[in-house]
Amino acid sequence: MRAGVILGVALGRHPPVVVALRDGALDWPVGRAVARTATRACVALDLDDAPTAPVAAIRVGGPCPEALRPLVCRPDQAGVATIVRGGHSLTGRPLAPLDTEAVRRFAGSCGLMDFAVTATGSPMLADHELQVAAVIAAEVPGARITLSYEFGHPGLREREAETIRNAALGPEAGRIADEAARELPGVPVYFARSERGLVSAHYFRRYPYACYLGRTASLARGRAALPVRPVVPDEVTAAYGAALGRPEAQVERIVQARGRAELDRELQGVRDEVLTRVVSAGAAPGSARVAETTVNPLSYLPHGLYRIRVMAEGATA
Amino acid sequence: MSLLIGGEELGWLGEGSRLFASGAAESSYNLSRDWAGAVVGAGVTLVAPEELLPGTLCVAISLMGSTTALGEQLPGGEEPARAVRALERRLGERAGAVTALNLAAENALIPFIAAAELGLPMIDGDGSGRVFPLVEQTTYALGGMSPTPLALAGASGELIVMETAPDRVEELLRPVVLSVGGWAVAACYPMTAGDLARVLVPGTVSLLLRAGVPGAPRSVAAPYGVRTLCRGRIQAVEGSTRLGSELALPSSPSSIVLQETEGLRRLVRLEAHNEIVLALADGAAVAMAPDQICLISMTDGMVVDVDKAEPGLKVEVMVLKAAPVWHTERGLALGGLRAFGIPL
Numbered sequence: 332m333r334a335g336v337i338l339g340v341a342l343g344r345h346p347p348v349v350v351a352l353r354d355g356a357l358d359w360p361v362g363r364a365v366a367r368t369a370t371r372a373c374v375a376l377d378l379d380d381a382p383t384a385p386v387a388a389i390r391v392g393g394p395c396p397e398a399l400r401p402l403v404c405r406p407d408q409a410g411v412a413t414i415v416r417g418g419h420s421l422t423g424r425p426l427a428p429l430d431t432e433a434v435r436r437f438a439g440s441c442g443l444m445d446f447a448v449t450a451t452g453s454p455m456l457a458d459h460e461l462q463v464a465a466v467i468a469a470e471v472p473g474a475r476i477t478l479s480y481e482f483g484h485p486g487l488r489e490r491e492a493e494t495i496r497n498a499a500l501g502p503e504a505g506r507i508a509d510e511a512a513r514e515l516p517g518v519p520v521y522f523a524r525s526e527r528g529l530v531s532a533h534y535f536r537r538y539p540y541a542c543y544l545g546r547t548a549s550l551a552r553g554r555a556a557l558p559v560r561p562v563v564p565d566e567v568t569a570a571y572g573a574a575l576g577r578p579e580a581q582v583e584r585i586v587q588a589r590g591r592a593e594l595d596r597e598l599q600g601v602r603d604e605v606l607t608r609v610v611s612a613g614a615a616p617g618s619a620r621v622a623e624t625t626v627n628p629l630s631y632l633p634h635g636l637y638r639i640r641v642m643a644e645g646a647t648a
Numbered sequence: 649m650s651l652l653i654g655g656e657e658l659g660w661l662g663e664g665s666r667l668f669a670s671g672a673a674e675s676s677y678n679l680s681r682d683w684a685g686a687v688v689g690a691g692v693t694l695v696a697p698e699e700l701l702p703g704t705l706c707v708a709i710s711l712m713g714s715t716t717a718l719g720e721q722l723p724g725g726e727e728p729a730r731a732v733r734a735l736e737r738r739l740g741e742r743a744g745a746v747t748a749l750n751l752a753a754e755n756a757l758i759p760f761i762a763a764a765e766l767g768l769p770m771i772d773g774d775g776s777g778r779v780f781p782l783v784e785q786t787t788y789a790l791g792g793m794s795p796t797p798l799a800l801a802g803a804s805g806e807l808i809v810m811e812t813a814p815d816r817v818e819e820l821l822r823p824v825v826l827s828v829g830g831w832a833v834a835a836c837y838p839m840t841a842g843d844l845a846r847v848l849v850p851g852t853v854s855l856l857l858r859a860g861v862p863g864a865p866r867s868v869a870a871p872y873g874v875r876t877l878c879r880g881r882i883q884a885v886e887g888s889t890r891l892g893s894e895l896a897l898p899s900s901p902s903s904i905v906l907q908e909t910e911g912l913r914r915l916v917r918l919e920a921h922n923e924i925v926l927a928l929a930d931g932a933a934v935a936m937a938p939d940q941i942c943l944i945s946m947t948d949g950m951v952v953d954v955d956k957a958e959p960g961l962k963v964e965v966m967v968l969k970a971a972p973v974w975h976t977e978r979g980l981a982l983g984g985l986r987a988f989g990i991p992l
Contacts, residue, residue, distance in 0.1 A: 629714055638955060
C-alpha cells in the first residue's frame with residue numbers, strides 16, 4: 332500500500348469540502364491535483380433529504396389490519412405495495428407456500444424499477460426473499476432489488492421501512508458514486524456509515540441506507556478526535572471524521588439452537604457471513620476480523636431462539 | 649367514575665404503559681399502538697368492577713409468547729375478538745367486560761383492542777401491578793381465580809381452547825404458542841365482576857393514563873413507589889444456553905454486569921430470566937422479585953429490554969415496589985425469587 336494522502340470529503344447543501352490526512356495530520360483546503368493522487372477518499376454525507384425514487388414494495392406474509400400495511404406513499408413518493416402469501420415464523424416454519432404468481436403479476440405491472448422485498452421471518456430464514464428476487468429479476472430485467480434480510484433486524488414493519496428507504500435511495504446513491512469516481516479517477520472511494528466505519532462505493536450503491544446518517548456520524552467522530560480545536564468548521568470536522576474510518580459491516584440474525592454446540596455452529600455461520608460482507612464493504616481480505624459479537628436469548632420463548640449481531644472491521648484494501 | 653378512552657387518551661395509555669415495561673420489543677409496541685389507534689372508534693369506557701352488576705362475566709386478555717415474534721409475524725387483526733368469542737362459546741355466556749392480565753406495553757393495548765372490537769368496557773385495574781412471565785403469576789390467581797378455561801387465538805387462524813389444572817397451564821401453553829409462531833392472544837381468567845373487584849390491583853389503567861401525559865414524572869406509573877438503585881455502564885452480557893432445566897420458565901437465564909459510574913462505583917450484577925429478578929451490588933442482594941427491576945437507558949429514557957442489553961450502554965437501574973399482596977407469604981411463593989429458581 333502507498334503511504335500517502337487520505338482524503339476526507341464532506342458533501343451536503345454546500346460545495347464539497349475536502350481535507351487531507353498526511354501521517355495523521357489534518358490539512359485543508361486541498362488542491363485538485365493533490366486530491367487525485369490520494370490513496371483513498373472517504374465521503375461523509377447524510378441522505379435524509381436526498382431525492383428518492385418511487386419504490387415497488389413487496390411484503391411476503393399474511394393479511395393484516397389496514398393500519399399495518401406497507402407504507403410507500405410518503406408525500407414525495409409515488410410508490411406501490413402489495414402483500415403476497417408466504418413467509419416463515421420465527422421458528423422457521425413456512426406460513427404458506429410463496430405465491431410466486433402474485434409476485435410475477437405485481438412486478439410485471441407496477442412499472443417501477445426499484446424493488447423492496449420484505450418477507451415475514453427473513454431474519455430467521457431468507458428463502459422466500461431470495462425466491463421473490465429471482466422472480467422479479469426474470470420479469471423486470473435490470474430491476475434494482477433490496478432484500479430486507481440484509482438488514483436483518485426482527486420487527487417486520489421497521490425492517491420493511493428501512494428496505495423501502497434503501498431501494499428509494501438507490502438511483503441517487505448511484506449518481507453520487509458515479510460523480511465521485513469522475514472527480515477522483517483512480518482513487519478508491521469509501522462512504523461513511525450511519526453508526527461508525529466506512530463502506531466501499533460498490534457497497535454504497537447497493538446499501539445506501541447503511542450510510543443514511545454518514546455525515547452526522549463522521550461529525551461526531553471528528554469532534555471526538557479534535558476536542559482541542561473547537562474553531563474547526565463542522566464540514567471540515569465531518570470530512571476529517573470520515574477520513575479516520577475503516578471498513579465495517581454488521582450482520583444480524585435470529586437463530587434456533589439446541590445447546591452450545593449448535594449455537595456455536597450458527598455463530599460461526601454468521602461470522603463467516605459478516606467477514607464476507609466486510610470484504611465487500613472494502614476491507615482487505617487478510618485484514619477482516621470480527622470486532623464484536625452479541626448473543627441474546629429471545630424473551631418468552633423456549634427452545635433456544637437467539638438474536639445474534641456480529642460486527643466486523645478491516646483495513647482498506 | 650367511568651372514563652372514555654378515545655384517541656388522545658389511547659396515546660397517553662400507550663406512553664404510560666411502556667414507562668416500566670421490559671421485554672417489549674419496539675416493533676411490537678409500535679404495531680399494537682397503530683392497531684389500537686385504527687380500532688378506537690368512538691372510544692372504550694373505562695370502569696371499576698364495582699360499577700358493573702356483580703354477576704357480569706369479565707375476561708382477562710393478554711399477549712402470550714414473544715413480543716419479538718409479534719413484531720415479525722403481524723396479526724391478522726381478528727385474534728383478540730376470536731379468543732373472547734371462543735371463551736364465550738365454551739362458557740355459554742357473553743362477556744360483559746375486558747380486563748388486563750398486566751399493563752406492560754402490548755398487554756395494555758391488546759385488551760383495549762379487544763374491548764373496542766367487541767364494544768365492551770375495559771376494567772380500570774389489572775392482575776399484576778407489574779409484569780410476571782407466567783400466566784398463573786397474577787393477583788387473580790392469588791385471589792383463588794383459575795386461568796382456565798383459556799382460549800388462544802394465533803395469527804394464522806389457529807384457535808385453541810384449553811382446560812386443565814391451573815398449575816399445568818404454562819406447561820401446555822408454551823409448546824402451543826411456539827407452534828403457532830411464537831405469539832398468540834389469550835382470553836383467560838373468566839370471572840364475575842364481583843370476584844374481580846376482590847382480586848385485581850385497582851386503578852392502574854387510569855394511573856397509566858396520567859403517567860403517559862407528556863411531562864408527567866415517570867414515578868406516577870409506580871403506584872407503590874420506585875427508587876433508583878444505581879446508574880452505570882453495562883460491562884458484559886452473559887447468555888446461558890442451559891438445557892434440560894428443571895425450571896418451568898420460558899427462555900434461558902442471562903446475566904448483565906454493570907459498573908456504577910458514580911458514588912461507590914460498585915459492580916452490579918443483574919440476574920435475568922425474561923426479566924431481571926435479582927440485583928447484586930458488590931455481591932450483596934440489593935433488590936429482588938417480586939419487586940420489579942428495570943433498566944432505563946440514560947441516552948433516551950426508554951426501558952432497555954433484557955435481550956437488547958449490550959456492553960457500553962449507560963443505564964439507570966430502577967426498582968418498583970410490587971403491590972402489597974405480592975409481599976404476603978403466598979405472593980412471595982408465586983412471584984418471589986424462589987419462583988424464578990433462586991433459593992435465596
